[in-house]
Amino acid sequence: MxxxxxxxxxxxxxxxxxxxxxxxxxxxxxxxxxxxxxxxxxxxxxxxxxxxxxxxxxxxxxxxTDEGLGKALEILRHHRLVELFLHETLGFGWDEVHDQAEKLEHVISEELEDRIARQLGDPVVDPHGHPIPTKDGRMPVRHEKRLIDLPAATPARISRVADHDTEMLRYLGGLGLVLNARIEIVEKSPFDGPILVRIMDGDRVQALGRRVASQVHVMLDSATEMAAMPNHDNTNSDAGDSNA
Amino acid sequence: MxxxxxxxxxxxxxxxxxxxxxxxxxxxxxxxxxxxxxxxxxxxxxxxxxxxxxxxxxxxxxxxTDEGLGKALEILRHHRLVELFLHETLGFGWDEVHDQAEKLEHVISEELEDRIARQLGDPVVDPHGHPIPTKDGRMPVRHEKRLIDLPAATPARISRVADHDTEMLRYLGGLGLVLNARIEIVEKSPFDGPILVRIMDGDRVQALGRRVASQVHVMLDSATEMAAMPNHDNTNSDAGDSNA
DNA sequence: CTCTGTTTTTAGCCTTGCCTAAATCATAAA
DNA sequence: TTTATGATTTAGGCAAGGCTAAAAACAGAG
Structure with a gap:
């Protein structure tokens, strides 16, 4: 062990x-x-x-090594399954699941892993859009690009957000920039300036800093894989915003 | 910590x-x-x-010490909530939850503890009938006696079973001696001999060794507390009996 | 009260995983 | 090519939590 x-x-x-x-x-x-x-x-x-x-x-x-890779993917599978479980079954917000999963991932037995996966319908992505490694140790491949690299006026959906920064997740969630949100870039300011993003749902335009935008990945709206992805509600269902 | x-x-x-x-x-x-x-x-x-x-x-x-007692009850609350959660929400059998909970109990945050408790409806007993300490550190008191000490021909219900012995739990479950099962003692053989127990549901009589019988606690059928206890299905819902 | 066997404690050691401080390597600039 | 600078490695230690072996304390029998 x-x-x-x-x-x-x-x-x-x-x-x-x-x-x-x-x-x-x-x-x-x-x-x-x-x-x-x-x-x-x-x-x-x-x-x-x-x-x-x-x-x-x-x-x-x-x-x-190949050996190490296998182990790493096992752990990552635990982590992401647990994140999704906390989100779906216990109502944690997408900004709250990472830290808790970080501890739980180490104590999940095979049996528990299987039950969680089954309960969730053998899911393929966690609440931040990260693919969940399969039981047999393969990481699903997806075709996405960083929001920074998305050309202007090209409709896309948010497919993945870095999971480790609680504050940033809360910020993005507050803006409606949740998983699967439809967006397009209105304009990229030069000199590493902010990026203007139109959030289709509500038709608002929001300026994002480069740091944040590089943590967000998107898929072109036409990509077929999107059809399979359920639209999660990423807001925190009832917990207080005590510690900021 | x-x-x-x-x-x-x-x-x-x-x-x-x-x-x-x-x-x-x-x-x-x-x-x-x-x-x-x-x-x-x-x-x-x-x-x-x-x-x-x-x-x-x-x-x-x-x-x-009082200090230590408080900590112990906190840990026990985690353990028993987790056991019940695994049983109710993920379908583990009552013989499977202890070992897994033994590991999980150490990594449950306050927030997670609260969510689990709320999800389960602020339960008062775990799948083996052990009382769950309250959030403020009190252990609910219950009036029960060991099956060994129950007089013959006195109807009672199984209110608690020791949780640590997987094999014994499986054995008892197989006999229908689950939580809340109605029973009465037909006869206690002398010289530390077996105890004959009538299992009301099915009206079968089963001989139990002294060792097992001392691990089972009962409440008199008249006791009022019983009304509050839901009748859990303690059988293992779908896992294989692979490792015996 | 003394002896003897069991239980508990002490003493010393090991492993894991971290740390600081000092030495060494690699690389980019001069 | 030499040198300076930053990154990496070595050396030596520390704390936690376990172990074995030996010493000490207790408890029951005589």
Whole structure:
């Protein structure tokens, strides 16, 4: 059984570099909020066993082995299933599920994973639009682009939003920029200026900063995959907005 | 934040000795599957802080302080709410929920606890009939007796069954000895012999060993509290009986 | 009261995963 | 090519929570 720490390292490597990219010690350290020295020793350990979970080259960083990739996807499946479960079954807002899932993902048995998946109808995306890895360890591929890269006057739908920043999710949700919302870009200001987005539902236009816009992904409105995606209500159904 | 280990020690002390009984090092060690030496050092640590969680006397054992009692009840509330949630919402059998809850209880936030409780309608007992501590840290009192101590020919209902032994729960469930089942004792064989129990629903008579019978608690059929208890279906709804 | 066997405690050690401080490597600029 | 700068690794430690082996305390039998 992998420790919580090891699971967190594997997940970080996957989320930062996917299957093939080498990730530096410092980057991992920043994401996991530990020192680079700690990362070095953990990566060395993970690379040293007889069935290594990562490839590691001194001063060059690390990437997952096939073994490690499988484990990472398992954990990610847990995480995303739990997020969706909290959202659908217990009414948590899309801004609230990540932190709780971060803890639950480590203690979900196979049996519980299966029951949750079945209960949710074997879902393919979590409340932020992230694809849920399949039981047999494959990550569904989707054709989307960053909102920043969307040409002006091209209708699209929000297909995915970064899940880790609670504040940003709350902000986006408040603007109506929820999963599957139909939008189009009115104008991109030059010099890294804000992006003007028309939100079709309500026909409002909203200015978004570059930082936010790079965290949002869209699919062209014509893409067929959209048909399969239910329209989740991403607002927080009844919890107070106590801690901001 | 208390570590998982500390939480397990507090829970063990409560479950073994309640609020007042001193529990010996060896007993705790056996329950937690660690060595007595480990227990000694943990108890010393828990008693040493400025707000001690346990009273501890060398060679005499330990019992919870008020502080420790509060924490123990919080953990127990998590455990039992989770057990009920797994049973009611995800369809786990009463023999399957304990082990999973043992892990989940440590990672349930206040917010999640509240949502689960609300979803279940602020329940007062878990799937094994154990009372669920209230949010403000009180353990509901119930008037029950061990099946062993029930006089013959006195109608009663099963009000509680020990939750930790998967096999025994499966056995009892198979016999129809589920929560709230109406029963009466036909005869107690002498010399610590078996107990003959009539199961009203089906009117069968079943012989139970002393070991099992001491794990089952009952309430007299006249007791008023019973009215409030819903009749759960404790059978495993669809999982295979793979690992016995 | 003393002996003996059981229980508990002490002492010392190990692993995991983190840390700081110092040393080393890699790279971009001069 | 040399040098400076930032990133990475090494070395040495610490806290938690477990273990084994040996010492000490208790409790029951004589």
């Amino acid at each position: 992998l420790s919580n720490s090891v699971q967190d390292y594997l997940k970080a490597l996957y989320e930062m570099g996917g299957e093939s990219e080498m990730i530096g010690t410092g980057a991992v350290a920043a994401r996991l909020a530990v020192t680079p020295a700690s990362v070095t020793s953990m990566l060395q350990k993970l690379a040293a066993s007889d069935a290594p979970l990562v490839h590691y080259k001194k001063h060059r960083g690390a990437r997952l | 208390l570590s998982n280990s500390v939480q397990d020690y507090l829970k063990a002390l409560y479950e073994m000795g309640g609020e007042s009984e001193m529990i010996g090092t060896g007993a705790v060690a056996a329950r937690l599957a660690v060595t007595p030496a480990s227990v000694t050092s943990m108890l010393q640590k828990l008693a040493a802080s400025d707000a001690p969680l346990v009273h501890y006397k060398k060679h005499r054992g330990a019992r919870l």
